[in-house]
Amino acid sequence: MTTEVLRKKTGRYLCGLSMPAEKKQMQNWLSCTGDNKPAVSTKERELIEDEIVAQVQAYVASSLFFPKQEPWWRKITASF
Amino acid sequence: MRRNFTPNQTLIDRLLLNDTTAIEELSRRYCYSLYSYCMSKLNSIEDSKRIARNIFIDLWENRDTLPLNFSISVHLYTEVRKAVVQCINVRLNKDINIPAIEKQVIPGFSIIELQKARQPIHNISREESKYPTSIVKKRRYEEQWWNKYATIHIKELKHTLQKMLNFW
Numbered sequence A: 001m002t003t004e005v006l007r008k009k010t011g012r013y014l015c016g017l018s019m020p021a022e023k024k025q026m027q028n029w030l031s032c033t034g035d036n037k038p039a040v041s042t043k044e045r046e047l048i049e050d051e052i053v054a055q056v057q058a059y060v061a062s063s064l065f066f067p068k069q070e071p072w073w074r075k076i077t078a079s080f
Numbered sequence B: 001m002r003r004n005f006t007p008n009q010t011l012i013d014r015l016l017l018n019d020t021t022a023i024e025e026l027s028r029r030y031c032y033s034l035y036s037y038c039m040s041k042l043n044s045i046e047d048s049k050r051i052a053r054n055i056f057i058d059l060w061e062n063r064d065t066l067p068l069n070f071s072i073s074v075h076l077y078t079e080v081r082k083a084v085v086q087c088i089n090v091r092l093n094k095d096i097n098i099p100a101i102e103k104q105v106i107p108g109f110s111i112i113e114l115q116k117a118r119q120p121i122h123n124i125s126r127e128e129s130k131y132p133t134s135i136v137k138k139r140r141y142e143e144q145w146w147n148k149y150a151t152i153h154i155k156e157l158k159h160t161l162q163k164m165l166n167f168w
Helices: A003-015 A019-032 A042-065 A073-077 B010-013 B020-042 B045-061 B071-093 B099-108 B111-118 B127-130 B133-167
Strands: none
Touching: A003 A019, A003 B071, A003 B099, A019 B071, A019 B099, A019 B111, A042 B020, A042 B045, A042 B111, B010 B020, B010 B071, B020 B045, B071 B111, B071 B133, B099 B111
């Protein structure tokens, strides 16, 4: 397979336009795991977890600090 | 490390109350699984971290529109797969790191590699899956012993009865 073919395949898969066989191939590839999983120590794992959680925390805190405008449907339901 | 044993469903319910600790707990529980899956597929630390982070941020953003039968594991499973394909597509469209894709991603689409996803599930009897092997072996031995001696005694009984009948 070439990169061009893969580009088209992934594009079609994301748009939901891929043929059943193509879809199956992509899903099989996504299901194949285990061989090339990186060996990480507990310490490194905790560091990675902390980093991701910290990023999520930062985003969540800022989203509450600057809340989004309420959608129209919620205003209507609140009025009822 | 402090552990939290709150069920997932309770944490999801708490998301609706804008409880930030719920999303933190969910991300702590699942972020590494998502990260390691992305790493195995994309071989990029930055992309893997970004995908794992964005999935939880999207969950937080869409907390008001979650369906009633929402399952966090199903949601994460579908989202991470979609994100991995999307990441590869973006890389290919923008010509980012093409040699790495040729070397690491494309060989995974070969028939031999894909067959690993279709390996058969071994037939394990219900008893074997329930108990450890030593107990199963012992029970089998006891069954064999019982069958052996029971059949011998029944045969002897049958023989003596026949003798008695002949005598009469």
